[in-house]
Amino acid sequence: MTELRGPVRIVGTGLIGTSIGLALTRLGVVVELVDANPDYALMAERIGAGSRLVQIEPQLVVVAVPPDHVGEVVAEQLERTDAIVTDAASVKSKPLTDASRLTKDLSRYVGSHPMAGSERSGPLAARADLFDGATWAITPHETSSADAVALVRRLAEACGARTVELPVEDHDLAVARVSHLPQLMSSLAAGTLVDAPSSHLQLSGQGVRDVTRIAAGDPGLWTQIVSANSSALTGLLEQIRDELDRVLVALGKGESGDELTAVLARGVSGAVRVPGKHGTPHIDLVSVLVTIPDRPGQLARLFADAAESGANVEDLRIDHSPGRPAGEVELDVKPGSVDQLVEVLTERGWVVHR
Template sequence: MPETLTGPVEVVGAGLLGTSIALALRQAGVEVLLSDTSNEHLRTASGLGAGRSRVDGDRPQLVVVAVPPDLLAPVIADALARTAETPGAVVTDVGSVKTAPLAALAGAPALSRYVGSHPMAGSERSGPLAASAALFDGRPWAVTPHPEAAPGVVAVVEELARLCGAVVVRLTPEEHDRAVARISHVPHLLAALVAGRLAEAPADHLALSGQGVRDVTRVAAGNPSLYGQIVAGNAAAVEELLVEVRSDLDRLIDAVAEGDRPGLESLLTQGVAGTRAIPGKHGGPARPTRPVFVSVPDHAGELARLFADAGESGVNIEDVHIDHDPGRPVGLVELVVEESRAEHLLVSLESRGWVTHR
């Protein structure tokens, strides 16, 4: 079996992930065939340059299944059956749960030609119009071989990830599901619970909203039907972590109710340790950073001017957040930089007339 991905590649499901994969492959010069139950999605993805519609007689080297979790197993099985007469044809999927579809495919005669995968990239938006060829650049892409998977199949799927600009991380299906429960599924559920407390909040409470609550609740805007399928498909791993969170929440409630300051600070310190455990840029250890706050007039060209002046200071900006002031025509821009360079950036921006907040 060839271990190099030359194409054509069929992408089943022209939504955000499927269309983004197709655009990245087209950018890499690989022929892409598209299929979807939605003719509108097909027309949109094709119009974006993601490929052409699959027709009878096409013989893809690789089929990428990018459909909702409830449909993964039957669509993977169909792809394996359709490519049975194509020598060396490989099937993968990009779903966010790996053990459930694999269990549903148990005993399939062509299972050696399938290996699951999961790019760790996405958006709360959906559909082909949200797609981007750069969606996977530098992002982890889990490849999850099972015991029956042929080595050449694994190599082709890993080549897919690399052609899309991602970094391959090889995990077992079981370890993958435990990992995504921890870093994606449970955080999403907790964000939804926090956001739910806002739905019926009085308007004068919501008027105090700032960047903090937006950061915590952003992912809660995702499609409830899709995330319901994702969580249901990974129920065992999610339940285990939710039980741990429930235990911590009980401790937190007791600490608040009883005025237990040391107990409260212990839980907050545990949270700080968790933020520091998240890998930094390029997967390396997180380095200490410090925010620099700058008032920016809310009209065209001011952000570009700020970034240009920050660039002139020689300080690299690690991250950016913008919080709009509801009472004035300005925004508060948070420039996150290495801790050791923050003071230099403050002095440099102030010398160029910017109003900073120390």
């Protein structure tokens, strides 16, 4: 079995690179930190992610530079070292193609994609446990050696992640669907709010907040990600445009019923396929609504009471309706826990609705 002995050279000490450094250092693996920006490497070193000067040749190189530069740095590291090389970019075809233009032998390279992140960026946002339990996609290409794949798997496991192995093209199509397309749809929906009078925005509810939340992401980074995955994304966007045209035609005819219902029903079928917590398919959870005064300590009291009922709160939402003097919390629990939960909460004076 291939062992991760180190040293591991990390090129690019932003959020992802530095977090990998912290996770490996925690396990006693020697980590070398390299960044085009010397301040970044220094910061990463100061918080304990590794060392800027390591004299021993690396066993593994992790390339965690911005998406546009990944292929080039991968090729460079393959040429300069005898190490296994991986990267952490969120798109996998483009780095592979870029690297293959610059160097011949890619057998020591395996792409990977640790699927964790944060709205923050940079080394100071890094955390040793960023990848604990997260999904880490590993995408071997045709000439990747078995050793290389095994070592990258060890890396992901050392960081506490759950690995999913899939071909490069599948990976890119998957993230186009579950990440890049939702990002663009969110941005497009949010974009229509720019010109809205403030009085119109007063009518906003939780739906528009949910749909537009990720639109607040960094446009520069997302431009790189989306551009790098343009081929996988283009087909999906064309599909959306065709559906949109059907909706527009249906609305124009004034007899939009069936067409529109078909589009909406297809949305329902898609929505229920999105896995819930812990990667499991949607399980039937029951929502219990509880009214709470908007002041400190009420959530604490509520959760203490909920815990005493023995129910495990699987998920929860706080209702944000503008102007409510009292908030509302929706607790999702397994069906078997509901009766007991409602009984205990009601006993203790909470206003509860199922």
